Amino acid sequence: MNVAKIYLASPRGFCAGVSRAIDIVDVVLKKHGKPIYVRHHIVHNDHVIKGFEKRGVIFIERIEEVPQGSVIVFSAHGSSPELYNLAKERNLTVYDATCPLVTKVHLEAKRYASEGYYIAYIGHKNHPEATGVMGEVPKDSIMLIDSLRDVNNLKVSASKRMIVLTQTTLSVDDTKLIVNEIRKKYPHAILPPAFDICYATQNRQNAVKELAKKTEIIFVVGSKTSSNSNKLRDVAVKQGIEAYLINDKTEIDPKWLEGKSIVGVTAGASAPDELIDEVINYLSNKKTVVEEITTIKESIIFPLPKNL
Ligand code: SF4
CATH class of the missing domain: 3.40.50.11270 (Rossmann fold)
Incomplete structure (x- = not known):
């Protein structure tokens, strides 16, 4: 290495x-x-x-x-x-x-369903976030759209008002493609005032695109069950870069690094700093230079619930 x-x-x-x-x-x-x-x-x-x-x-x-x-x-x-x-x-x-930010989507779903809208909800089947949002409204007022193919199964009368809501941790680019497909079929379908994909998902995907411009391989630290971590790996691969989603340094196969000397590291929104540090230490030798590429500074903090 x-x-x-x-x-x-x-x-x-x-x-x-x-x-x-x-x-x-x-x-x-x-x-x-x-x-x-x-x-x-x-x-x-x-x-x-x-x-x-x-x-x-x-x-x-x-x-x-x-x-x-x-x-x-x-x-x-x-x-x-x-x-x-x-x-x-x-x-x-x-x-x-x-x-x-997930609660915001729950509230949107409830409000639009109560106003008579049909909800096209873009999200992953069996992901708890999708299940939670779907459970807020009557079954006949919402459909889960997991891929472009699912848009074919949307069978709603053209006269019905429609809103598109999304899971917070999807690929920004893939979601735009699905939204465009829905709008081709239902030009009157509207998006909520602010796109539901959250700031953290969007910022991390933008950052990994910048990383892909400079590196030969990218490691995304995160668990296989993490939607936003999987999407980070997907975004990197779509930029033409070899990329791996790893839980921690023990999952790095040294063969992946053969012939490569410029490596990118990022992490999903649920990966702790110590795991990222361990990966950097594992990859580094005395001469390795580590440089941060900052695409945006984040300063958002959410307060604890009132009952704590
Ligand atoms: S990725 Fe983080 S900020 Fe975004 S919706 Fe999930 S928990 Fe909230």
Whole structure:
């Protein structure tokens, strides 16, 4: 391995929603003591999850698994109203770590459905964020669009008003293609005032495009279950660069680096800094130069919920 230069994307790693969700679990643990329950992985990062498990957090998928009267945190990805009702029935103390930018999409879905709009929701099948948004409105007022092909299955009368909403962590470019396809079929379909793909997703994708201009290979630190991390890898590959999504340094195959000396490193919104640092240390020798490429400075912070 002979890496002469490492370009580091900035922004990379934790976004405001992930930092807030992790802080919420931390504060709830200190306030109530273990065990506490978290519905779904609080953020999609294996290292974060293992760290919390060691401290007494029990991650569950079904509310029915939580003993009556326990403390539960709902994950950053958002949850459907049905889950809040189930938690109430079991007399659970609920803390909500839903990212405020996901909550915004929930509110949009509810508002537009109540005004009679049909919702074309661009998102991933079985992703908790998509399930949460879909659960906010009657089934016959929304359809999940996971790919361009799904647009063919939209069978809504042309006279019906339509709104396009999206999951927050998609590829900006792919989503624009799907939106254009929907608008070809339904020219009257509208977008919400602000595109729902979140600032962190957009900024990290812009940054990885800059990284791709200067590097021979890119490593994206993040878990395979992380939507925004997968998209970062996809964006890099679409720029014509070899790119790998890795949980940590142990997943780097030295063969990938044969004949390459200029490496790019970035990280999904749920990847902790220490994993990124470990990757940089692993790739570096005494002569390696590390340079950050900053495309935008982020300063967004979300406050903790009022009940904490
Ligand atoms: S990626 Fe965006 S929507 Fe998801 S938690 Fe971070 S800020 Fe919120």
